[in-house]
Amino acid sequence: MRRPIISLFSLVFAAAAFAQTDVTKPPATFADYAVNASTDACTDFHTYACTNWEKLHPIPPDRSGYGTGSAVYDWNRSVLKQILESTAKGGAERNAIDQRVGDYYASCIDEAAIEKRGLAGLKPELDRIDNLKSKKDLPALLAHLHLITGNLAASGNSGAPTAIFGGGSIPDFDNAKMVVAAIDQGGLGLPDRDYYFRDDAKTKAERAGYEALIKKTLTLAGEADAKADADAKTVMSIETALAKSATDIVKRRDPATLNNKYTIAQLQKLTPSFDWNAYLAAIRMPSPDHYLVFSPDFMRNFESMLNTRSLAEWKTYLRWNLLNLSSEDLPKTFREASFEFYGKTLTGRKEMRPRWKVCADAADRDLGEALGRAYVDRAFPPASKERMLKLVKALEQALDEDIASLDWMSDVTKKQAHVKVATILDKIGYPDKWRDYSSLTITRGNALANAFNSSVLNVNYDLAKVGKPTNRNDWGMTPPTVNAYYSSLDNTINFPAGILQPPFFDASADDAVNFGGIGVVIGHELTHGFDDQGRKFDAQGNLRDWWTAEDAKKFEERAKCISDEYGSFVAVDDLRVNGALTLGENTADNGGIRIALRALHNVLKAQGKENEIINGLTPDQRFFLAFAHGWCSTLTPQVVRLQVQSDPHSPSPLRINGTLANMPEFREAFGCKTGQAMVRDPACKVW
Ligand SMILES: [Zn+2]
Secondary structure, eight states: OOOOOOOSSOBSOSGGGGOOOOOOSOOOOGGGOOOOTTSOTTTOHHHHHHHHHHHHSOOOTTOSEEEHHHHHHHHHHHHHHHHHHHHHTOOTTOOHHHHHHHHHHHHHHOHHHHHHHTTTTTHHHHHHHHTOOOGGGHHHHHHHHHHHTTOOOOOSSSOBSSSSEEEEEEEOSSOTTBEEEEEEEBOOSSSSGGGGTOOSHHHHHHHHHHHHHHHHHHHHTTOOHHHHHHHHHHHHHHHHHHHHTSOOTTGGGSHHHHOOEEOHHHHHHHSTTSOHHHHHHHHTOOOOSOEEESOHHHHHHHHHHHHHSOHHHHHHHHHHHHHHHHGGGSOHHHHHHHIIIIIIIHHOOSSOOOHHHHHHHHHHHHSHHHHHHHHHHHHOOHHHHHHHHHHHHHHHHHHHHHHHHOSSSOHHHHHHHHHHHHHOEEEEESOSSOOOOTTOOOOTTOHHHHHHHHHHHHHHHHHTTTTSBOOTTOOSSOTTOSOOEEETTTTEEEEEGGGSSTTTSOTTSOHHHHIIIIIHHHHHHHHHTTSTTGGGBOTTSOBOOOSOHHHHHHHHHHHHHHHHHHHTOEEETTEEOOTTTTHHHHHHHHHHHHHHHHHHHHHHHHHTOTTOOBTTBOHHHHHHHHHHHHTOEEEOHHHHHHHHHHOSSOOHHHHHHHHHTTOHHHHHHHTOOTTSTTOOSSOOOOO
């Protein structure tokens, strides 16, 4: 259950990660899509716009939800499947890239070979842990485990599930031109630190499920029942102690909290019992000028735990961590145990995913740009890239106009904001220069070794950036990904080819539909440069306050309106949305749709099509319906709980209704009146 790298700030979709079914036909386009006329658009636009779609798309048993993004994901996966199956056939005519991609996939889907191998592939690694003689040797062992299980990457949430801590390359917060290394909290098998402490019945049941998984896994790995029981308790005790000092997800939204500079000497002083030089040499990290220690408290606590916890306890913890992170390529009993907790208990899935989907995802994660290159050839023609670039420029112009029109911001701050917009680098579809995989060994018939080797390559690739100038052309997502992101630290917006597909981006649809679909996504990402986190970075990506005190105060007041509004929404049962955690995403949703609508109006005006009716709908009505269509989804209650407690995005229905209720243009388009649910008064507005 290794997780993909998470970019530091802001992903569009959470639900996309929960996708999968077999499809070979493209997702429904806007033209196929019918509203629920029995509901008043002004009472509940989500129900009005989405019930028909949601009825047609029940949650498949191997998933925890299904949404418009999932349908696009399925379509992309079916393209990947064709590539993977054809390259997996073998043959001398394959080039070196196809050999790696094909043999990786062929090994991964060969469940008989995985069963036959049992734990043999993992045994040398488990022995390495068993043979640890002294805590002094922990740094080298930990570096090795981080390399093979796919460390690291500075993460936006509460830290990666890597052994004890995580980290990775990142542009320096104060000098974003240069890449330094982050040392981050980590080590937790539950989704967030608070899962170890909350006292409600559901969380207690989740903790019990997690402990049962640890015990079951250790039993499967050969431990006697009583020992596995005791060891599971040891693991829970270590993880709970690590969690205690971990910074919580809301505090982590403030970049100043993470920006703690340590030279190697200071880092060594922070944790005297852990030899950093030994760790850094073993993981082959070049020496940066300094390190960013995201959570010094976490590292201080680690130091104290190093002294108080026995060697045997650490070995038990590391053994579990390795088994957990490798479970995808272990025999079926391990995968079933993992699914019981991570699939059923935590996300409400009924069935395990078919193996081919697991393997397609794994190939995307491990060989992203090799597979992605073949995907782009099939699914993203140059004409799409050109049209998308035009859309992005139209949105950037609209954002610029929006900033110019603000009555609450001074000219001094506006000037800086305009510079920031003008400096954004637009990245569309795929990297200009593809990554080199020539040093990667992929052996047909050994799935686990292939995963480990890929992981080593990917960690090395990431860490090789440390100490070098920042490359704004690097991508944090693979081309088939149904998602997009803004990166504050290099001021770039990034749209993988995977999301530039119908219905979000449809070359055959009219402008109102495309601006409501991908236009809102572009606006959302642009707004991230100006949300509660993004506004703290300047045009060059430096954490620098470019706001006048008065303007900053006015921003905070407007942001508080959004935080209070969303914080009042009930997501599931009695669980409310966390207004502070979701503030950035909600600001981006609200600003993004306004900017997209402004851009649409500019384009329609230039074409003289402001009042063009298509299928009985005005341009604004089509725009709002296309927006809602992008967020139609059905989610299990379990996954909504998980999302509310660990994800900075609001659940999809609230992303639709919360955003539109703040828009006078929406009221006008659907004739809504004061007092109706879709009319918020006073409305919140930042951008
Ligand atoms: Zn976002």
